[in-house]
Amino acid sequence: MPLLLxxxxxxxxxxxxxxxxxxxxxxxxxMSCMMFRRKSRSMIATIVLNIIVLHSIILVSLPFRLSYYILDVWVFGTFFCRLVGGIIYGHMYITFVFYVAIVILRLLIYFKKLQMQQLQKYHAVVLSIIIWTMGGLIFLPVLFLQYGVDPSYSEERRCFEFYKDLNRGKFITLNYSMIVIMITTVMILFLIQMGVIVQLVKALWPDMWAHQDYRAQIKSFFFLLVIVVCFIPHHVFRVHFIQNYSETNSSELVLYNEVFIALTTVCCLHMVCFVGGVIH
Incomplete structure (x- = not known):
């Protein structure tokens, strides 16, 4: 592996x-202070609180990742390595589901398929429980019972080398399935969202920012943009990684893969954009 790279x-x-x-x-x-100060009980606000919790979990795990890359050695044990390594994937996919839920809810409201008055707080609570439960049932068994169980992971106090599992057929299938689901979902929602925004611009120009419907759809577009910037690059590169990875000569691919995985955590910065007024 080139030392400079x-x-x-x-x-x-x-x-x-x-x-x-x-x-x-x-x-x-x-963002937490702002949400609690407003005391909003809307379904969207409850979903945003779930996203804050998810971001908080990944943020707690980042100091351990930083210590590994600074010291170049993992000192917290094999199980904790798998836990910290799994958190970044669980965070990405469950956050993705919550982002998509916000976009779909606002589109349903825009197309008059759903009335805001129909959405009570308990609806949001039920939806949150379903998403967290499904995420736990799907990802926890995979991450903690399947990924990272090879004895070689603990040989040299290394960590986050779960890409070695890509030689196993079922994980190749799982990865391709997640890639197709995410990219297809984002493409469909992106096209619909852009169509809605164009319609609103035509109908409300030049005072569209004064209308709540327009601002709501722009916020949805922002969530889709976060997915495109933070999550899609990792999944696109994942295709190239799976097709070209080998245990004997893939050092550069492994390094690039780590960078793309790190990019998924940048979605945590979207809260700064909301608090700072970048997205009103």
């Missing part, structure tokens, strides 16, 4: 995780 990737990972840890923690605290 290894050093550059470590610097990128340390910088990226540090920025996310600092910015994400600031955003989570400020």
């Amino acid at each position: 290894l050093g550059q990737c470590r610097v990128i990972l340390i910088t990226l995780y540090s920025v996310v840890l600092l910015g994400g923690t600031t955003g989570a605290v400020l």
